[in-house]
Amino acid sequence: MDTGTTAFVLISAALVLLMTPALAFFYGGLVRAKSVISMMMLSFGALAVVGVIWVVLGYAIAFANAGTPTFIGIDGVIGIDVSYIGLEGLLTPQDGAALPPLAFAGFQATFAIITVALISGSIADRAKFGAWLVFAAVWSVLVYFPVASWVFNFTVVDGTIVDGGWIAYTLGAIDFAGGTAVHINAGAAALALAIVLGKRIGFAKGLQKPHNVPLTLLGAGLLWFGWFGFNAGSELTADNTASLAFVNTIAAPAAGVLGWLVVERLKEGKATSVGAASGAVAGLVAITPACASLTPGWAILLGALAGVITALAVELKFKFGFDDSLDVVGIHLVGGLIGTLFIGIFATDVGLIYSGSFDQLGKQAIAAGVVMVFSFVMSLILGFIIEKTMGFRVHGNQELAGIDSVVHGEEGYALDDDSDLVLTR
Numbered sequence: 001m002d003t004g005t006t007a008f009v010l011i012s013a014a015l016v017l018l019m020t021p022a023l024a025f026f027y028g029g030l031v032r033a034k035s036v037i038s039m040m041m042l043s044f045g046a047l048a049v050v051g052v053i054w055v056v057l058g059y060a061i062a063f064a065n066a067g068t069p070t071f072i073g074i075d076g077v078i079g080i081d082v083s084y085i086g087l088e089g090l091l092t093p094q095d096g097a098a099l100p101p102l103a104f105a106g107f108q109a110t111f112a113i114i115t116v117a118l119i120s121g122s123i124a125d126r127a128k129f130g131a132w133l134v135f136a137a138v139w140s141v142l143v144y145f146p147v148a149s150w151v152f153n154f155t156v157v158d159g160t161i162v163d164g165g166w167i168a169y170t171l172g173a174i175d176f177a178g179g180t181a182v183h184i185n186a187g188a189a190a191l192a193l194a195i196v197l198g199k200r201i202g203f204a205k206g207l208q209k210p211h212n213v214p215l216t217l218l219g220a221g222l223l224w225f226g227w228f229g230f231n232a233g234s235e236l237t238a239d240n241t242a243s244l245a246f247v248n249t250i251a252a253p254a255a256g257v258l259g260w261l262v263v264e265r266l267k268e269g270k271a272t273s274v275g276a277a278s279g280a281v282a283g284l285v286a287i288t289p290a291c292a293s294l295t296p297g298w299a300i301l302l303g304a305l306a307g308v309i310t311a312l313a314v315e316l317k318f319k320f321g322f323d324d325s326l327d328v329v330g331i332h333l334v335g336g337l338i339g340t341l342f343i344g345i346f347a348t349d350v351g352l353i354y355s356g357s358f359d360q361l362g363k364q365a366i367a368a369g370v371v372m373v374f375s376f377v378m379s380l381i382l383g384f385i386i387e388k389t390m391g392f393r394v395h396g397n398q399e400l401a402g403i404d405s406v407v408h409g410e411e412g413y414a415l416d417d418d419s420d421l422v423l424t425r
Contacts, residue, residue: 005237006099009107012233016110019226020047020117026219026277027121028412029212030326034402035125036211036412042120042132049136050116054109060084061145062108063153067163076166078146098237107233108152114230115144115182119379121326122190123197123392125208126399129407131392135193135382143378144185147371151181173367174347174360176245177234179289179340180371187333188372190324192379197393199323201400205315213273220277224253227284231291245291249284252291252303256283259307275311278331282310285335286342293347302342306335333372340368 024043028036050058060082066075070089073079083089090101116136123132154164167173167180175181200208210216231249235242260279261271286306287299294302314330317323324330344361345352352361386392393399398406405411 001093001100002098002237006103008238008242009099009103009233009236012229013103013107013110015226015229016107016114016233017047017226019110019114019223019230020044022219022222022226023114023117024219025215026223026281027124027326029215029217029219030121030210030274031124032208032402033211033412034404036215037404037408037410038127038129039120039124041129041408042123042127043117045129045133046117046120046136047113049133050113050140051109053137053140054105054112055087057085058112058140058145059087059090059105059108061141062112062148063105064149076150076164076170078149104236107236108148111152111178111182111230112140112144112148115178115186116140118182118186118328118332119189119193121328122194122324124325125200125403126197126393128390128392128394131386131390134390135386135392138382139189139379142382143189143375144181147181147185147375150371151175151178151367167367167371171363171367172360173340173363174293174343174350175289175340175367176292177231177288179285179336180367183285183288183332183336184340184368184371185375187329187331187336188375189379190328191322191333192376193383193392194317194322194324194329196380196383196387197323199321200325201396203323205318210274217273217277220280224249224280224284227253227288231288235292241292244296247296248287248291248294248299251296251299252287252306253280253283255300255303256280256286256307259283259304260311261307263308263311278314278327279307279311282306282331282335285310285332286339289336289339290343290347293343293351295348298342298346302339302346305342306338309338310335337368337372340364 020043024040028040031039060080064071064079064081068081070083071079071081087105090105093100150165150167154161154168161169163169228246228249232242232246235245257276257279260275264275265271283303283306286302290302310331313334314327316330341364344364348354350360352358394403
């Protein structure tokens with residue numbers, strides 16, 4: 001057991017867990033003042049629900065080992081290892097393992113939590129908290145855990161993947177830290193929920209501005225900080241690959257900021273702080289699957305492209321008429337697609353410009369397409385079921401009044417009433 005490797009993974013897990021409260025800040029600043037608590041509670045609710053389900057059932061599905069007699073399912077596609085239910089089978093460290101299996105399980109738990117939380121940005125200002133918790137629980141089991149198994153559940157021997165989920169092993173697509181499993185997955189689900197819940201009252205371009213820009217910038221900064229655990233930590237040891245992922249996690253989002261601001265300056269005449277924060281997140285999303293496969297120079301190009309393209313893509317909701325409140329589709333779905341496909345062209349050794357072959361690009365496109373369609377269809381079905389049974393959206397008068405007070409009985413900014421104070425000398 002390598003204590004250094006174990007410490008590296010545990011610290012990385014803590015960084016990724018921080019990303020969910022950071023996301024609550026980021027999203028919370030972007031909504032109306034009377035919806036900030038509701039918005040932040042969607043992230044904290046996801047943390048609570050998915051955290052419990054991961055321990056009870058999630059790891060057993062996402063990392064089911066078909067080579068054991070306790071496995072039930074279809075190898076590489078869907079299954080559960082009953083010995084992992086409640087993490088019982090992970091309590092005893094394996095001989096010769098570099099780190100305790102519980103450390104890895106904890107690290108992967110944080111991925112599941114942030115993926116579900118990301119979706120919530122598409123339904124800001126109008127979602128019932130209870131309905132969201134039901135969606136988060138069922139979606140994690142039916143969608144995230146299987147997709148995570150396709151991408152993250154694999155066995156490596158002498159640097160070669162010898163077994164695992166169909167995306168990582170059978171197909172051979174590259175997704176180092178979750179461009180498909182996290183961002184395309186969450187982005188497609190966000191689009192489905194935006195369709196199910198419909199538009200906010202008064203939905204129009206420029207109608208609802210962020211109520212607290214500093215809160216959003218704080219969230220973006222903490223997201224960037226946590227993302228080093230997300231990307232570099234996915235190597236599971238502090239080596240040269242982790243260092244490359246770390247540097248690329250600096251380069252790509254920095255270029256993403258510049259790309260987004262250039263678009264804003266050309267279109268609107270001003271470069272905004274919210275644009276800078278959004279560009280950073282777009283660059284982080286795009287580099288996630290590719291952070292260990294690109295040289296830093298190509299990472300800068302990827303980040304710049306992601307910043308430019310996602311800045312344009314967020315306008316699609318007005319063109320096509322779906323209300324993705326906080327641009328989860330434009331940033332995470334589109335950014336995830338850009339990063340995943342970019343690997344097929346620029347990845348060291350296997351990309352088109354190095355190998356002269358479209359083979360890897362084809363693999364990347366298949367992986368991205370399957371996850372996108374699977375997540376969208378499953379999320380659409382689940383969202384409609386919840387809407388038709390318990391109801392997913394608050395009533396119109398509640399939305400206008402502000403769902404903080406209606407749903408949670410709280411106000412984000414409760415100022416003391418000093419009108420009855422008498423000043424005396």
